[in-house]
Amino acid sequence: GGSGGGSDSATPKVGLITKTETNPFFVKMKEGAQKAAQAGGMELMSAAGKFDGDNAAQITAIENMVAAGVKGILITPSDTKAIVPAIKKARDAGVLVIALDTPTEPQEATDALFATDNLKAGELIGRYAKAAMAGEPARIATLDLAPGITVGKLRHDGFLKGFGIREGDPSVVCSQDTRGDQAKGQTAMENCLQKAPDINLVYTINEPAALGAYTALKAKGREKEVLIVSVDGGCTGVRAVQSGQIAATSQQYPLKMAEDGVKAVAAYAKGGQKPTGYTDTGVTLITDKAADGIEAEDAAFGLANCWG
Amino acid sequence: MTEPVLQARGLVKKYGHVTALDGADFDLMPGEVLAVIGDNGAGKTSLIKALTGALQPDSGEILLDGRPVRLRDPLDARRHGIETVYQDLAVAASLDIATNMFLGRELRKPGILGRVFRMLDKKRMREESAKHMAELKIGLRSLTQPVESLSGGQRQGVAVARAVAWATNVVVMDEPTAALGVKESGQVLDLIRQVRDRGTPVVLISHNMPHVFEIADRVHIQRLGRRVAEIVPGDHSMAEVVAIMTGAIQVSDGKSVVKDKDAAEAIGLS
Amino acid sequence: MTEPVLQARGLVKKYGHVTALDGADFDLMPGEVLAVIGDNGAGKTSLIKALTGALQPDSGEILLDGRPVRLRDPLDARRHGIETVYQDLAVAASLDIATNMFLGRELRKPGILGRVFRMLDKKRMREESAKHMAELKIGLRSLTQPVESLSGGQRQGVAVARAVAWATNVVVMDEPTAALGVKESGQVLDLIRQVRDRGTPVVLISHNMPHVFEIADRVHIQRLGRRVAEIVPGDHSMAEVVAIMTGAIQVSDGKSVVKDKDAAEAIGLS
């Protein structure tokens, strides 16, 4: 390529737009995309929102990438509905658009979807938690993401579904937003424990929040009695599963999503076919304390496949 | 006896424990130059702020042409034709001279531009400002320079020119010459005479006794938040007036009464 | 001839197109009260700002006791024992009187509290401030009230008291009595005399000619950014001095030379 990452029009370009630029999940996704792009002789452009839910920045990124002449755009939509018109414009301009990780609404707004099912990820740990509690009455705290963010809602709903309860069930004694931040997760858990000291099951939106919760529990000396379940499958998280801090987590595969996505764009750029439909990149329950009747892999498997 | 243009009865204003005005009276006769004098902190500024709507007295009443009025803010006073040069806060520093001159009473362009689009007539405002400033003979390089780049005296000049230009009823000046040079002070005094000659009474606060004796028709002496005397300069010597001001002697019914003998001696009376 | 304490040669200061100082000279003799007079905008403030480190002249040199010095900031001047009362910016409004008096030279508690913990001796600072303020005979209710709640004159008093209290070499005052009442002005003039009598020379900028003639040993007349004359008050009448100031007459070798005949006549000379 030319100077400064230049604009050698010979190399086809592929764009990757993530929700934020700082979440390890998306960083891993970018790494995967970068590698695949190099292998496929393509130039990767990347962009991200400033915060989870930053639709405007994603629209801006799509526009700029179309202006830069990309062949295809891979996007993890921050707002599954709000992004649709911008995607439509890009597709009208002949750009292939693939949703990664999170589907748009409607799903057909993109050419294809390579994703984990977040609802299913939540459901897995919900079912696991139900089995692991073994009939003991649950006192649940949910440490959620932030108001109105799709992933957070899907995982939360999935967890409740898997656990067999509904929103508003009295066994959920404390719910708090954490923005997926470890310090905020810790504060939330501390306050939850003040409110309901007998909490015995904690659902967390991601592993940093889970580790925050663990720290709060440990300060109370209750870390052994409380079951923490989470979603994501980052390496830090899996290590926490291995050391018993987190009981189980649903592992996702951002690397694979990105690699597949870039390959699809590369194929399309070479005059190939547009991919279509939904490709599930899978989700795996990771735990070292298997529960009866729940399919799971152990932490060793998790570490071998973890991201971040 | 003619009726006072502007009158106050029993004005009281307290700031926490400090009593700035303690039942102050005030009378301004038509067409006169009334000097208000008094020590620092005597309540001169507070008095005229109350008279010009800049301050709400706690009690007491203000009468304009014999009718009680309530001046809720400076705009009310302005509407009654009272214009004021305030002691400290006279001009908006980052705005230019012409803008300051016309602040709150901007001229609009004639015709549709002004009436519908409310467009300012900057050129005319500049020209008229130049005229007013020229009357004061304050040398200025440009009317478009911000006031903050003027010397203290020049700034004071802008405030004086503004008040004189607009007053229709009363002009009040709180130490207008404090920052002015000899020449410029002389011009302000001339201007005050001109204003009086066109029939508008002037209230002048000043610490400069020669100025006061030169120009005032009557002198209001303020002390400890009150009017302690009203005198005509010709009837009293400067030393006597200063003595009244500082409380060394007291006045009752227009006659001086020695109160504090030591003090009176100290300043050379007796 | 004795050597000047403070001297300046050819000071130049330009603000954009405005030339505030245009080759100004300055000489202050030991133990004298030197008045600096001139029209508004003549460059008096700019001159003394340059002499006290508050302003960096574009060119020219400043000599202290005959030796060239560079005053990079007001602290440098202070270290040389030069204390200044500035025209506008004298005090920090939200701080109390005692704090303002001691700003930049705070007293610390004796012993370990002061030396190691650098603890302020607030009580002593309050007491000493009270003493200094009392010398000026400015009535104050409390030394702990913020300066912003004082009247203009009281505020000026604080600045004057501070300068006088600390000066060891030169006191410079830029219109210190502009906002002061008759009594308070008198006290400042007394204070200036006291300072001179203890051997410290004083530079006094003032527009008040009676004051200048009452107190000054010599007068520096500033005009259009330059010193146009140095006179002794006794040798000239007030009218003559004003004429020099406004450019109506010129001085060469200590003798007045009429320059602008009309102007001279207008102010009553000839």
Place this chain on the structure above:
Amino acid sequence: MEASLPRRLISTPVAGPLAALLLACLYFGLNTEQFFTGTNFSLIIQQVMVVGTLAIGQTLIILTAGIDLANGAIMAFGGIVMTKLAVDGGLPALLAVAAGLAVCAGFGLVNGLLVTRISLPPFIVTLGMLNVAFALTHIYSGEQTITDLPPLLTFLGQTFQVGQTNVTYGSLLTILLFLLFAYLLGSTAWGRHVYALGNNPEVARLTGIRTRRLTVGVYTLAGFVYGIAALLLVSRTGVGDPQAGQTDNLDSITAVVLGGTSLFGGRGMVLGTLIGALIVGVFRNGLQLMGVPSIYQTLITGILVILAVAVDQLSRRRTR
């Protein structure tokens, strides 16, 4: 009396920001092929129009020595009100838009009243309102993005052709708003009063300006402008988005300050704000076109914000 045009241009406070903008354009133009195209410029304007419009209101408030941290949140709420009333509430689109504008102006009014009646610092009032508007947005929308908008709500997102380039009506409206406010601030008595107020409220009061009423008016008008920004946002994205505008408060302040307006009030120009907004937009667009990874874009943006204002400052110091 009047200085010559070039002299006036140099001494105008907008000169520095303008120079920064032109330099940035030049740099990106030399380093990427796609930058200097009509389509790309049209794009940049579309991308800055929402923050730019918010920044108009922000300029008004900053000129009075205030600050508005709530503008993005107020806009988001206004957008939800418009879209939800039109789609779920079954209101005619025009009425829904009017309601959205009214709600935004209402927020401005409340801000103004709190600032003047209780003498609260604008920072605190708008910080509180930021949370209030954010929460109301999420409660009222039920976290749902609102889609399938009637055409009137997206009209401003439509384009018309200028030469080869598609320009949206929204871009045009934004430019017109800037010109309108430049006129109001520069050539009407109201504008003079706003400057005087920000310069020194006590002076303004003493010269007979009704400062409280003026302040309330400024905040209300700013709120109304945020309502227009909401409409622009809705028509740009085609949806009502409860997540919108979360960083727009700082972004709009950045635009205002990059445009040379003083945060202490009383000094500045609204056209400077337009330039400030464009600077941010040009950097984002140019860096993206050059393929700079987004974290480095953040780094560079940070440095450039400082540099842009530094150049401005240093150049002013020289001409002084």
Place this chain on the structure above:
Amino acid sequence: MEASLPRRLISTPVAGPLAALLLACLYFGLNTEQFFTGTNFSLIIQQVMVVGTLAIGQTLIILTAGIDLANGAIMAFGGIVMTKLAVDGGLPALLAVAAGLAVCAGFGLVNGLLVTRISLPPFIVTLGMLNVAFALTHIYSGEQTITDLPPLLTFLGQTFQVGQTNVTYGSLLTILLFLLFAYLLGSTAWGRHVYALGNNPEVARLTGIRTRRLTVGVYTLAGFVYGIAALLLVSRTGVGDPQAGQTDNLDSITAVVLGGTSLFGGRGMVLGTLIGALIVGVFRNGLQLMGVPSIYQTLITGILVILAVAVDQLSRRRTR
């Protein structure tokens, strides 16, 4: 001369915030069982200690009429530097901490130099630095959370017993820091100069204060305090977290302003900031104990921020 103690307490600027804090405590105490317990109070202090410590630096800067938008980002970077050097870099823990503190102080120094040497507005400098520090954090950490810290780095998170209650050493350090800065600002010449500087920089300069040097010193010291906040954060969470501190700039400003310090500089007290930080912590804790959903917590916090300052203002107006 000296006013009586009760009179002084009422006239002190901290009275309003203190009243607000006590009222809030009373309310939550009456409405939840768990609020009035030693453990809960210890918890609240732990929860506010990081933002509280940041707010100490913020207070210093706001007293000089500045503002710091970068403090959270600087802290995050400092935390990453400490933990990464200790864990990946193999540096002795003490040295790693020292390096982290130095980096934070260095950021403060750069801010101070930019503010004084080029006369840039603090808002712009720290807005730029916010981006710079944020980007550096993510680039240097490679987005990895750093775990398995040596004990020294988490020592401040350890607890000791006071009666029935576990108190962390970090909480103690935070309180001590507040007392130290209350002393420095209230009883040393340096403190007087900071107030004078914020009050009117020109007056300060003319009275012989080296205002530039003082300003640079204040920013550097503030940066150092952010370094301590970084250590507190690391020991509280037990990890080095690149995502930390993203909302702490506004949170710390909120604490400062709730504590009665003027954003225009020169007026305020650092103990007010402690109270301001506690107000926020008490509300968050109390509302959660009452089971109020997150989004309503946001709403209520917004209203209460306004109310707290309004009550303060109104009570002052009455005593005037």
